[in-house]
Amino acid sequence: MSSSALLSVKDLAIEFSSRRGPVQAVRGVSFDVAEGESIAVIGESGSGKTTLAVALIKLIPRSARVTRGEVQWRNDRGTQNVLDMEDEELRRFRWREAAMVFQSALNSFNPVIDIWSQFLDTARAHGMNDPKAVRARADELLDLVHLEPERVLRAYPHELSGGMKQRVLIALSLLLGPRLLILDEPTTALDILTQRAIIDLLRELRAKLGFAMVFISHDLSLAAELADRVLTMYAGRIVEEAKVGDLFYQPRHPYTVGLLRAVPRVSGEVGALASIPGTTPDLVNLPTGCAYHPRCPFATERCRKEDPALVSVDSPQHTAACIHWQAVAESVGSRRPAEAL
Amino acid sequence: MAVRDVTAPGDHLIELDAVSRTFDTPAGRITAVDAVSLAFAAGEAMCLVGESGCGKTTTGRLLAGLLRPTGGRLQFEGKDVWRSRGEDLKRFRRAVQLVHQDPYASLNPVRTVYDTLSAPLFRHGKAHGRSDATVQARELLRRVGLMPPDDFLPKYPHQLSGGQRQRVSIARALSVDPRVIVADEAVSMVDVSIRITLLDLLLALRNEFGVTIVLITHDLAVARYFARRGRIGVMYLGRVVELAPTESLVVDPAHPYAAALIGAVPEADPTLTRTKERVPLRSAEVPSLRELPSGCSFHPRCPLSEAGLCDVKVPALLPIPGEREVACHVAVRERSSVLRGV
Numbered sequence: 086m087s088s089s090a091l092l093s094v095k096d097l098a099i100e101f102s103s104r105r106g107p108v109q110a111v112r113g114v115s116f117d118v119a120e121g122e123s124i125a126v127i128g129e130s131g132s133g134k135t136t137l138a139v140a141l142i143k144l145i146p147r148s149a150r151v152t153r154g155e156v157q158w159r160n161d162r163g164t165q166n167v168l169d170m171e172d173e174e175l176r177r178f179r180w181r182e183a184a185m186v187f188q189s190a191l192n193s194f195n196p197v198i199d200i201w202s203q204f205l206d207t208a209r210a211h212g213m214n215d216p217k218a219v220r221a222r223a224d225e226l227l228d229l230v231h232l233e234p235e236r237v238l239r240a241y242p243h244e245l246s247g248g249m250k251q252r253v254l255i256a257l258s259l260l261l262g263p264r265l266l267i268l269d270e271p272t273t274a275l276d277i278l279t280q281r282a283i284i285d286l287l288r289e290l291r292a293k294l295g296f297a298m299v300f301i302s303h304d305l306s307l308a309a310e311l312a313d314r315v316l317t318m319y320a321g322r323i324v325e326e327a328k329v330g331d332l333f334y335q336p337r338h339p340y341t342v343g344l345l346r347a348v349p350r351v352s353g354e355v356g357a358l359a360s361i362p363g364t365t366p367d368l369v370n371l372p373t374g375c376a377y378h379p380r381c382p383f384a385t386e387r388c389r390k391e392d393p394a395l396v397s398v399d400s401p402q403h404t405a406a407c408i409h410w411q412a413v414a415e416s417v418g419s420r421r422p423a424e425a426l
Numbered sequence: 427m428a429v430r431d432v433t434a435p436g437d438h439l440i441e442l443d444a445v446s447r448t449f450d451t452p453a454g455r456i457t458a459v460d461a462v463s464l465a466f467a468a469g470e471a472m473c474l475v476g477e478s479g480c481g482k483t484t485t486g487r488l489l490a491g492l493l494r495p496t497g498g499r500l501q502f503e504g505k506d507v508w509r510s511r512g513e514d515l516k517r518f519r520r521a522v523q524l525v526h527q528d529p530y531a532s533l534n535p536v537r538t539v540y541d542t543l544s545a546p547l548f549r550h551g552k553a554h555g556r557s558d559a560t561v562q563a564r565e566l567l568r569r570v571g572l573m574p575p576d577d578f579l580p581k582y583p584h585q586l587s588g589g590q591r592q593r594v595s596i597a598r599a600l601s602v603d604p605r606v607i608v609a610d611e612a613v614s615m616v617d618v619s620i621r622i623t624l625l626d627l628l629l630a631l632r633n634e635f636g637v638t639i640v641l642i643t644h645d646l647a648v649a650r651y652f653a654r655r656g657r658i659g660v661m662y663l664g665r666v667v668e669l670a671p672t673e674s675l676v677v678d679p680a681h682p683y684a685a686a687l688i689g690a691v692p693e694a695d696p697t698l699t700r701t702k703e704r705v706p707l708r709s710a711e712v713p714s715l716r717e718l719p720s721g722c723s724f725h726p727r728c729p730l731s732e733a734g735l736c737d738v739k740v741p742a743l744l745p746i747p748g749e750r751e752v753a754c755h756v757a758v759r760e761r762s763s764v765l766r767g768v
Binding site for chain 1: 624693
């Protein structure tokens with residue numbers, strides 16, 4: 086674990102049991118999150134990104150088990166493996182150290198209690214028993230997310246718009262001042278102007294409060310907006326990791342290149358777009374060698390046999406798991422604009 | 427199949443003429459679509475965009491004849507559809523097909539692909555007997571790129587990927603040789619990696635068979651790609667606020683709401699998306715359809731709003747230079763005066 090890392094995932098592997106055999110959702114994932122850093126995990130559905138995200142706070146479904154690896158968390162008491170935490174310790178860790186905003190955020194309220202009670206319940210569960218103190222904290226947080234506490238605390242979930250609910254959930258996740266926020270598709274299903282408002286809000290909150298962020302999204306533009314570093318995930322593995330500018334302008338894994346070419350834009354050139362042929366692999370019956378080879382335009386015989394490890398490409402901070410990364414580099418070149426990040 | 431004669435430009439194949447649609451809800455009457463006029467030429471690829479509640483889906487259902495207008499007329503080949511009877515109505519029903527947003531919900535889970543495709547063939551008397559229907563179903567699957575067709579005919583929806591299901595939905599729409607396809611969010615539920623293929627498939631149908639395609643989407647980037655040689659219509663709270671050739675809309679939106687949307691869209695390019703020019707709105711709150719603001723319904727949020735004008739008078743959708751139309755008092759005045767000044 087590097088000395089500055091807040092969170093360090095080491096060779097994590099998670100399997101689900103199914104009638105057809107083990108589903109290998111996460112297959113040996115390693116990465117660090119530095120204090121205050123923002124990391125995006127991108128990939129299609131079925132890439133294992135949600136399983137990875139919830140494992141960071143040990144929310145592992147009953148049908149799943151961790152087959153190897155660790156999630157190390159560093160605080161002033163030292164370093165602990167989150168996956169070894171139990172009961173009280175885990176409860177303290179969640180919310181207080183790392184909090185999660187779920188994808189199903191818009192339905193994750195209890196519909197029959199008002200927003201104030203949701204704050205109060207969450208606070209009580211974590212030992213904040215003075216309603217006055219909770220109220221002061223709720224006011225402060227709702228202010229931070231640009232909502233009127235008076236109006237919102239009295240409301241029931243159905244009385245709030247999608248964007249307001251998402252703001253309330255972000256405020257609630259910050260209740261105990263976590264150092265890491267994990268967000269699953271934080272803007273999916275929101276309208277454009279609401280998406281924009283949530284993106285701007287997250288950027289503003291991070292600047293003010295300095296928490297680190299890990300967010301997963303199928304939407305590359307969200308990574309372009311909010312990430313310092315991006316991890317591309319495919320079939321349970323990280324296939325590329327780079328600073329946001331490097332990943333978007335000098336992608337070195339064919340899957341990242343494929344994703345970038347598949348996304349239309351509103352501004353700038355229309356560009357030559359193309360879908361990635363085929364579909365994500367069956368995680369019970371993975372292809373031999375590199376899991377991406379059946380869809381990959383660079384694939385050769387070797388790719389059918391070898392499952393490549395992540396190696397440094399253009400710089401030590403940029404890694405890709407592709408034996409043909411140099412050929413990819415040659416074909417892509419650099420799409421870096423004049424004043425890139 | 428022979429390429430159909432494409433109607434001469436200027437001829438409208440299908441047209442909404444001041445169409446409105448109200449709904450009665452327990453909380454009162456709402457106007458989901460308010461006097462919308464849109465005309466489509468044969469073989470046109472057009473996109474309707476807007477946020478939730480803007481009326482784009484209702485407009486699509488009105489266009490497909492699945493909802494009866496509460497005001498105005500739906501015209502197909504110059505005839506009022508809701509006054510048509512017999513053969514005319516049957517022809518319209520065949521000619522205009524809706525492809526639904528969610529292929530998971532619109533395909534019957536207990537029907538095979540063959541069942542799904544053969545049912546409309548039999549219903550419209552296009553197939554006689556099982557072997558004839560099989561031949562035609564194979565051809566439909568080929569047209570939507572599901573190859574080899576015989577692998578797909580016996581499959582059930584749960585055995586297909588999201589993209590394959592959406593292709594089956596499109597094949598079903600094609601089974602009756604439609605002249606207009608209304609595709610409501612047809613690509614939003616499939617993975618990003620395959621959206622372009624589905625959009626290209628729809629465009630190919632237009633190019634090869636002259637089918638008019640109206641794509642309804644909340645995604646401006648998808649709209650720009652799909653209608654890159656066509657038009658985009660932007661809707662807000664039940665009205666069309668701007669209608670323009672795609673590139674001019676994207677590069678130089680005339681309506682302040684369209685400009686706000688375009689500036690707000692996050693882009694898959696970190697430098698571009700973090701430096702893009704934004705249009706600040708006066709309010710983030712979308713008014714309720716039950717209590718629409720007076721005058722221009724965008725005025726409480728609009729940075730250009732002028733008291734005494736925008737809060738009083740509903741702006742009509744008026745032509746401005748560049749073969750475009752905009753429903754904004756200020757934009758019409760400024761864009762037209764530029765023309766007068768020349």
